[in-house]
Amino acid sequence: xxxxxxxxxxxxxxxxxxxxxxxxxxxxxxxxxxxxxxxxxxxxxxxxxxxxxxxxxxxxxxxxxxxxxxxxxxxxxxxxxxxxxxxxxxxxxxxxxxxxxxxxxxxxxxxxxxxxxxxxxxxxxxxxxx
Amino acid sequence: xxxxxxxxxxxxxxxxxxxxxxxxxxxxxxxxxxxxxxxxxxxxxxxxxxxxxxxxxxxxxxxxxxxxxxxxxxxxxxxxxxxxxxxxxxxxxxxxxxxxxxxxxxxxxxxxxxxxxxxxxxxxxxxxxx
DNA sequence: TCATGTACTTACCTTTTGGAAAGTTATGGA
DNA sequence: TCCATAACTTTCCAAAAGGTAAGTACATGA
Numbered sequence: 001x002x003x004x005x006x007x008x009x010x011x012x013x014x015x016x017x018x019x020x021x022x023x024x025x026x027x028x029x030x031x032x033x034x035x036x037x038x039x040x041x042x043x044x045x046x047x048x049x050x051x052x053x054x055x056x057x058x059x060x061x062x063x064x065x066x067x068x069x070x071x072x073x074x075x076x077x078x079x080x081x082x083x084x085x086x087x088x089x090x091x092x093x094x095x096x097x098x099x100x101x102x103x104x105x106x107x108x109x110x111x112x113x114x115x116x117x118x119x120x121x122x123x124x125x126x127x128x129x130x
Numbered sequence: 131x132x133x134x135x136x137x138x139x140x141x142x143x144x145x146x147x148x149x150x151x152x153x154x155x156x157x158x159x160x161x162x163x164x165x166x167x168x169x170x171x172x173x174x175x176x177x178x179x180x181x182x183x184x185x186x187x188x189x190x191x192x193x194x195x196x197x198x199x200x201x202x203x204x205x206x207x208x209x210x211x212x213x214x215x216x217x218x219x220x221x222x223x224x225x226x227x228x229x230x231x232x233x234x235x236x237x238x239x240x241x242x243x244x245x246x247x248x249x250x251x252x253x254x255x256x257x258x259x260x
Numbered sequence: 261t262c263a264t265g266t267a268c269t270t271a272c273c274t275t276t277t278g279g280a281a282a283g284t285t286a287t288g289g290a
Numbered sequence: 291t292c293c294a295t296a297a298c299t300t301t302c303c304a305a306a307a308g309g310t311a312a313g314t315a316c317a318t319g320a
Contacts, residue, residue, distance in 0.1 A: 030197045032251025033176055033244065041171070043278075046163055059297055067160045070279055075298060095287045096296040106254075113250050114163065116243040121162025124239070173308075189267055200309060205268060225317045226266040 039084050040110060044069055044077045049103055050114045052087055056102040086110065169214050170240060174199055174207045179233055180244045182217055186232040216240065 029035055040046040044066065051057060051065050063074055078101060081087040086107035092098040103110075159165055170176040174196065181187060181195050193204055208231060211217040216237035222228040233240075 029251075029255070031177055031180070031248070032255055033180065033247045035251040035255045036247040037173070037176065043167070046167065047161055050161070050163065060295095071298070072280090072300090073278065076278095091297095094296095095285090096294085097286085097298085099297065109254070110250060113243075113246040116246040117163045117166040118161070120240060120243050121159075121165040124236075125159070125162055125165045190265095201268070202270090202310085203308065206308095221267095224266095225315090226264085227268085227316085229267065 036113065039081075039086060040113070042077070044073055045081060046114055046117060048074075048077055049081065049086055049107055049110055050118065052101050052103045053108060053111060053114070056090070056100040058098055058100050062101065081107070166243065169211075169216060170243070172207070174203055175211060176244055176247060178204075178207055179211065179216055179237055179240055180248065182231050182233045183238060183241060183244070186220070186230040188228055188230050192231065211237070 040049060047066055048062065051062060057065065059074065062078075063069060063071065066074070078087060078089070082089050085104055087101050088104050090100045090102075092100070170179060177196055178192065181192060187195065189204065192208075193199060193201065196204070208217060208219070212219050215234055217231050218234050220230045220232075222230070
């Protein structure tokens with residue numbers, strides 16, 4: 001935990017790196033947690049991934065399930081999650097358009113993290129009023 | 131998960147609420163995760179709580195163990211964690227001063243969350259370069 | 261007298277994040 | 291011809307988060 005982790009470019013010369021699962025190349029972290037925070041930190045991402053854990057949802061369904069999120073934030077966060085290989089996006093060539101999002105296999109490895117967060121929140125959100 | 135949770139003030143009239151474990155009174159969450167994010171979200175808090183999980187550390191030790199954090203951020207985040215009942219602060223009446231921080235019993239309930247985050251980060255920070 | 265160490269404050273500034281509201285595209289139906 | 295729909299994009303703005311750098315208090319030891 002205390003040993004700094006350095007993300008080296010691994011194979012700078014040969015491979016142009018088509019694996020886009022993780023951003024944050026060349027960055028130095030002091031803890032693995034920082035990487036997790038980069039991927040699902042912020043106000044919306046963990047919520048979104050959680051909703052996409054089991055079944056695909058389309059843009060408008062997701063917007064309904066995550067009250068308060070604006071369209072701008074929704075697309076923005078989904079794009080970043082997609083870039084990090086956490087969710088996948090499928091466009092159906094219809095009019096009006098239909099686009100579905102789901103957690104990828106890689107994204108589903110976040111399940112323990114999200115469930116721990118969910119569990120903690122559930123059990124501590126009204127610990128007061130004893 | 132989908133049912134909105136509303137945090138009511140519980141006993142507005144009588145009790146002046148001396149329990150400061152959780153902030154975020156009167157707020158409505160759409161998911162328990164949001165509460166967790168309020169408590170350990172942000173760039174530093176989860177890292178700090180993780181370091182204070184087992185043994186107490188003093189201010190300067192913490193600063194050393196969390197490279198990159200400024201003194202301002204360190205005190206600020208520790209104050210918020212203290213207000214939320216996650217860490218406790220002990221001042222030793224000495225000169226030069228000595229102040230120690232540790233996770234409270236309540237704070238230690240975050241262990242599964244932080245460990246899940248740590249675990250995920252450790253196993254995915256270099257998944258590329260296959 | 262002066263520097264040292266520790267745990268802070270404070271003021272100011274930059275960066276990041278988030279939000280409101282309007283515009284865009286394409287097609288089929290009234 | 292006009293409207294509706296879905297999934298955006300764009301612009302402009304506000305707020306929150308984070309960072310820099312300097313200053314403070316106190317007792318001790320040089």
